[in-house]
Amino acid sequence: MNIKPFFGLGGVLIAAMTSEFNDQVTSIALIDVRGALGISHDPGTWISSLYVSAEIVGMAISPWLMVTFTLRRWMLFSIGLCAASSVLIPFNPNIEAIYALRLLQGLAGGLIIPLLMATALRVLTPDIRLYGLAVYALTATFTPALAETVAALWTDVVDWRFVFLQTIPLCSLAGVLVWYCLPQDQPQYQRFRMLDWRGALLLVIGTGALSTMLYQGDRLDWFNSKLICVLALVSAIAIPLLLVNEWFHPLPFLKLQLLGRRNLAYGALGLFTFLIVGQSGSTVPLGYLQEVQGYRPLQSNLITLEIAVSQLVMLPAMALLLDYKRVDSRVVSLVGLGLILTSCIGSSFLTVYWNRDQFYLWQLLQAIGQPMVIMPLLLMATNTVTSPAEGPFTSALVNAPRALAEAAGAWFLELIGRWRGALHSDRIVDEVGQDRWRVIQSYGVLPQYPPPLLPDGRPRAPGSLEAFSHAVEQQVTILTTSDTFLILGALTVFLMVVVMTLPVRTMPPRIQFAKN
Template sequence: MDIKPLFGLGGVLIAATMSQFNDQVTAIALTDVSGALGISHDSQTWIESLYVSAEIIGMATSPWLLTTFTLRRWTLFAVALCGASSVLIPFSPNIEAIYALRLLQGLAGGLIIPLLMATALRVLTPNIRLYGLAVYALTATFTPALASTVAAFWTDSVDWRFVFLQTIPLCSLAGVLVWYCLPQDQPRYERFRMLDWRGLLLLVIGTGALSTMLYQGDRLDWFNSRLICVLALVSGIAIPLLLVNEWFHPLPLLKLQMLGRRNFAYGALGLFTFLVIGQSASTVPLRYLQEVQGYRPLQSNLITLEIATLQLAMLPAMALLLDYKRVDSRVVSLLGLGLILASCIGSSFLTIYWNRDQFYFWQLLQAVGQPMVVMPLLMMATNTVASPAEGPFASALVNTPRALAEAASVWFLALIDRWRNALHSDRIIDEAGQDRWRVIQGNGVLPQYPPPLMPNGQPRVLNSLEAFSHAVEQQVTILSTSDTFLILGALTVFLMVVVMTLPARTIPPRILFAKH
């Protein structure tokens, strides 16, 4: 086997990792970045919202465009767009320029991620395809978990500008590897005669409205906002029209007929649900440590670094395990989901006394369980791809729900916070109204919670009213965080039911495709 395309695949992996960092690292470091650039809270919410909206569009359209322009040319374009848009953000003259660059950055990230799966399916023979899927899985499990460590390093140890300037060396290396190592095909510009313009327009309008509604809904008080009502109406009309159009178009952006295959349908639905669970389960402990214990990112990142480090060993190990014909991938998925469920239930017992150390064991279960879910899922989905021509369509259908999962996880956590925070806050205030000092424990003494910290790290002296308010806020956060873990556990149980009912058993690709 020629190893040159493998280096090309490595270049695409570096580019995909970079695009994930542009998303995840920026989201974690957004407070520091916004402070340095003088951006208000309301304005900074649009920085992430615009990125995700553009990312969804890029993931849906990139597979169609790579077939038209060729894999190498399209990858080089996406890498160049990613690097250029990222480097310019720290030097933007105003917020409008930042918004425009984040749109381009999100579009570039969306264009790159599907290229990784398409490249893996193309350059890897069936004998080693599972290891290529492990490479793709790194962007779903390893990179998001590593992002908090990278963000903490740039903001606390170096300079916030490197949140964006980090793209220079990585994009340069990715571009060189792609240029010299990926094969050059003949472009197929005649496909533009059958371009799905109607579908593209509906995709931009529908998914853009949906993702913006999910991101901005909680801040704007949902349907009490005229903007949210308009976005809901637009997405409710445009997305069904998009699905109808894609079903009947001769050369669609999304080949929905592939969802008629049970294992592929599981791949799309399962990856969406898994990412909502995984991203939320990693975000919630960090949020608890920062809001309740006053941790900085550099102090709290070790629990996600634990997840990231284990992926480097677990993903190849899962590829090796699934390569045995006797191993049922559905059983492996159920075992992995069981570990994730145990992690959610164990983490739900958190108290005011929990710090980073108490999360290590439960995050260890997450770190082991995640590759046990995502690797069988990818194998079952890609084994249904019968020919190379279906590869781009498969990549689009798998990656578009993946992008939507990011917006959905933000909405999901915001919904839980609004629902459970209001409930716990009302209960605590009602109880405190009966006896001013009987807040939680019923012993007539105000619980001794850690006081909030000043910018220099020293505890701030509070009067009695401030101490009471701070104690209530902390207890509400603790109770709602516990509820969040339990709800994520319920979502994990739902995915376990899907695994037991939807997918059919499959065999390793080296055996399956050897028969054809």
């Protein structure tokens, strides 16, 4: 048995995890990165926004280019682009150049991740394909959860530059494994004669406008901003044109006709929804701990590290479980979604006294539930592939919504924070009443339980207007966080309904493909 392709798959996995770190670790450490580079808040928001916009494009076009240039060559190019764009960022004081490098970094990340699924489907036989899907699932559950710990290591222990310099050893190892272990195919340059250049142009314009609008809309006050209005108009025109173009093009980037297969349609919709719920379920507790309790990443990373470590056990266990003929993958998904729903409901009872310890149980339910959803989803989606030629199209259809889910998740959390936060702020101020305001103005006394803290950890002097304002902000954050968990729970219920209605039962690959 030739084991070299398995090492090649390991190289692609390392590259995919590196690209995820470029995204997630940078977002978590963004305050430190902005401070070190001298970038203020508003310009700094584009560091994440540009990355995601380019990532969406990369995920849509990478499978097509992989077939044209061959897997090995395209993978090596993507790894090189990832390394070069990352290494230059911490040494560049020019913000325009940093924006350009983040675009290239996001494009590289988008090019790499679909290749992991394509490599797993190619290298692993049906007997062990489920374990290859577990390898791909690591980038959706394990790597984002590990990112908080990695960010804490670089920003609080080592040096912020390693947020970007981490790519040097990782990409070097990935490149060596891919170079020596993946087979070299014959390139198909004749495909350029049928290049879908209209689709590529509409993809860049439409998805770029949509993701930028979702990321920047809250900061720019949505449709009170001319830029947001223009982006909304552009995306409303370009994306329908893109879908029409892809439907009729003979060699498209996105073969939309495949979505007529119910399980593949579920794979695209389910992964999009699951990533919003799963990643938000991890980031919301971190936001609470940072805003209310003043935690740094080094203090809060243990609750996400719990999820990350659990995936190393749960994902292979789910592959083993789903390999049994009697196991219905839809039932496994429903059980996993039930655990995630319980986690969301339990976390919604948080109070000002909650710290890291109170989140461990609920994050453990997330850690168990997430692989129970992602593994059946990947099984049902990839079992729709009936020929090798359909593999790249399937990868593009599954991964493009995955990138868009990050922008949609950021918009979703900002919408909840703005909508519910304003409501709770108004209610709290109203409930204080005019009598209590007169007490504050006359005597400067308003007891706080517990007393609010200054940034350095010392208690504020009780009774001041500043202390009252801080207490109101604290309560608004707590109530908004509670609402966020409940809304994520409602989104989980929606996904449960989708699981019960859209996909059909499928067999393990060793049985499914033996029949064919």
